[in-house]
Amino acid sequence: MRYAETGYNLEIDLSRGNIERVATDPRDSELYLGGQGTAAKILWDRVGPEVDPFSEDNLLIFSAGLLQGTPVPSANRTSVDTFSAQTGLYSHSLFGGFFGPEMKHAGYDKIILRGKSPKLVYLYIHNDVVEIRDASHLAGKGTMDTAEILKKELRDSKVQIAAIGLAGENRVYMAAIEHYNSSASRGVGHIMGDKGLKAIAVRGTKDINIAKPEELHKLCMDKYTEIYDKRVKYAGDVLTHENNETFHTNSFAWGNARERRKDFWKPEMTAEWGKVTEDHLLRHSACYNCPLDCHASITYPGRRTFFYKCYSKLTYAMAAYKDLHFNYDMIAVTQEYGLDGFSTPQVLAFACELYEAGILTDKDLPDFPKDTGERFFYLVEKIVRREGVGDALANGVYRAARQIGNGAEAYDHNTTKKFEQLPLKLGNLNYPFFLMYATGEKMCITQIEGAFPQDPIRDIEKRKAFVEGWEAAPERFKKWYLEWEPRTQPSIEASVNIADWNETGHYVDDSIGMCAYVSSFRGQFGGRIPYHMYNLPDFISLASGIDIDTDKLWEAATRSRTLIRAINNRRGLRRVDEKPPGDHWKYRDAAVEKQLLDEYYKFKGWTEDAIPTKEKLAELGLDFVAEDLINRGILTDNADTPVKEPSA
């Protein structure tokens, strides 16, 4: 019997209208766990480097994590994996809420979509009933509108819906897939649109088997209580309950990632901005089986109710030099269009700068308003319709800059691997963060950072006390943390390890479906975290029956991570692409950066050109990957790489 997972994937061919329920290999779950891990394996096996992201052969995969639908608290993240036309590379995003558990109760661990529907459709799943249905009546409809219409016509209030808006339909690269309080972004929405799939509506009523039900139940209930009791300090998204925005408004850059305003926040603003939230807040809401309530639903007159998550509470405001009221109004509009709240504000601020610089003119932007806020609304309408210059802007900053030309390239200073990054402008190079920005393949730093504290506790006695009970950390990190002098960088060796530990935590979470707010993302602020490499193996074993310990868990995550690197290597990713955004740090150090990368690649078992070596691949049981890379001339048999022009 299969435990924790259903053992079946749903294979949908949208070109041919073919639907199949396919049994999966339990061995893959042992090797890659599930979620992102097993999705990566499918992408490696079935989508070669020659496949254009907009081709029928690209796959769009919705994966429930291994622990979704089990009693494990906060395991509700669904992974969406595909290839993005924006980056040309592997693209991945996660969303919480209720979708994944419902899909599992319907009897599927994954929904794998291939092909393209000739007309707009939605996918309806109710246990064994799976149908591709006409969605022409939903064309151009907002994401929440779509969910509401579908719920009504399906006469089922318990159906869970994930949908794209106009942005996704028009293949805007910043398009997201929206599911109430959660959304998947980073390049998955435009592929859903390209496939002609407006939404997925899923309803499931079947049981999910648990290997050791009683023991798991006990463990879960204790964890549930612990997460709830420690919620303020150690878990969840503080932004939704916090009205004091000093940290974000001071630390992140405003406009097109241009300027830090360290004196922007005044004490009285906590009450003023707090009131804006209070006046429009409907309630805080949770994701499936989580004791926290990180999502705020907000209503604005004349707008649809929306949900904000995390730093998207401020991204539009800061990009436009506006306030919270503006930001809320903006999310209300962009959530309906299905636009990502991280990358979209960057594109809008970039366009405004181009206009100020005379690179975009009134010819490109007829009747362009004077006020930046109004400009943002104006630009959004152009972008989601790919109208005029909106067509270029819809391809994200990197590509738009090159399409517009005329010096626009110089304004693209905040992307990595052709993808918009968080707007930062800092002083000294930060070693672990340099590595994470340069080498990460989840494209957003929030999906890479997290385990190791960002700063040392100044008081050494307090620091010692912290390290005493630091269960999440392997021993070596305790030593490095104790030795860390405030205002200095950790050693190269420590930095390499920190970058690796940080990202490995996310690869674990994203395979098992755990929310990073109670796990991989949360350690960096110096607190205890509910889940980590040392206690997760128990949850995984008791739920799934997979025999796993900390070492094996680390190895499984490394296996998925390495496979994803190889997937991107096959698409041309090389060392030369591994750079942080252009002016993220004011003071750079080429020699140290080179050393950091050299050491990191060595540590990871990658060649100097950032490709996993044959030995490393063999060690992880990925010999088939090595063989493929050698056959393609990407790796040589003696672990050396031929000098080849990178093309990512």
Place this chain on the structure above:
Amino acid sequence: MKKVKTIKVDIDKCNGCRACEMICSAFHATPKYSSNNPEKSKIRVLFDPIKDIYVPVYAGGYTEAECNGWDIYTIDGKEYDECAFCRASCPSRDLFTDPDSGLPLQCDMCLDDPPQDEPLCVKWCHADALTYEEREEEGEEAKKKPDEMEVGLQSLVKNHGAKKVMESLAKLKQEKD
């Protein structure tokens, strides 16, 4: 005097976490905790985040026929569907019907095997949307309630007649043997 056990529901406090569904279905699964399937929970949260509607409803037991009490209520500007607050397992909807057996589901206040001091859904609702209440009321202490299986069978007997039900059971048994 008889003791009446109820759960008071504050829909303003519910955050839609569905922990109540999780714990109820796990505790009442056979074998215990073998699965946590919200569809088998005796409490369901009828929610629509877009309309800000969150209504936890615990199963009140089987009702024979569709009632004629349908109405649409608007409260605080929010429109609640027909049947939104109804606790019955009733033929006109799929709520509180076990998806495998088709039998109606009914809340037993967690007094089943082993009896709990406090309903588990109440215990695990950290948002305090659910509160357990016992009150004394005039009247006789209720007879022991029929268990779920009996309730289900009674309804089948009513709808199809005892003979038909017996025949079907015999057929099922034969198939199984």
